[in-house]
Amino acid sequence: MQRIERDTLRGHLDAMVLSTLERGEAHGFEVLRRLEELGCGALSLKEGTLYPVLYRLEEARLIRGEWEDDTQGRRGPRRRIYRLTDKGRRDLVRRREDWSHFVSTIGRILGVPT
């Protein structure tokens, strides 16, 4: 399968992260795992790139992060759990509409059925 590289992903990562969090709260590593799973291994993402995206989204109040209270016996550092806010949910709907519009417009030009 052809890998989708970082430069192609740039600009869409925010929406993809919001979308993974729509499935339920998750920490950074889990978000990456979901992205990989949904991308069926086609996404080639440097893991470090996720965190600035999470911070940006949190700064914009589209997601909310909280340190986990209970590590449930797991050793090692605390994890920060992120969840989608109402504002984030509304933003995701808008981004999905934008994406559909983009794909249908470009698809028509390229002659790709959408």
Place this chain on the structure above:
Amino acid sequence: MNPQVFIEAIEQAVGPVRASDTRKDRMREELAAHLAASWQEEIDREGTGSPAERVLRRLGPIDELTRSLQDSVPQFEQWMFTPLPGASGLDRIDRLVQRREGETPFRHAARITTGLVAALAALELVVVPLAIAIRGRGPSSWPTTLLWAAASLAVAAIGCMVLMLLDARMAGALQERRHGRPRQWLLLVFSSLVVIGLGAGFAVTVSLGSRDGMMFVQSDWLRLGTCSLLAPVVLAVSARESLSRGRRRRGWGLAELTR
């Protein structure tokens, strides 16, 4: 695994970012959690290089990570935390007053108190002769002045010790989440009362020096009393800072993975 490899990588990535310590600590701790999870995955996998090398490869180039972390910081904060000339000197002082590896809270408090009392004594040795020189005459009673100087040092020493021990206890209470919020609040109220009491004690001591009108006046009472009302805020902020420093010192729990 040697957690130092990851701690160094995190520091290389986050250290140069112009942001508040709170934000940078959050970045550090979250990257530590990520590397730990990534490492747990890699030790069960086959691949080229050691698991730690593979983890760092997955993370991506450090300088690129620094840049993107920097971009996630609001502009105003970036501007606020742009290093000023001489900032490295402040960092050195900061490192000097931080709790050292293996140092107990009591020893740490004693070390800082000793330094503070020495600095205050040196300051009094400069300020008192200067005040005499400016006024053109000495105090009416030298024994009272000397007693006041000694008393202010003693109050400062006791205050510093008590404050630092309370701070360590508060940081401990914040960390031990099993005790819950009510206990933390109770400790904060108790600590604040102690600090307000210390403020009042200090105000009484310094106002003793005003008998001959040399340096302090009775209105200092009001100022110091008002300042001590800020105690709960200062204590809470300080305890959170101590907690962050403690986590940083312990490598955010990365070392626990090797046990």
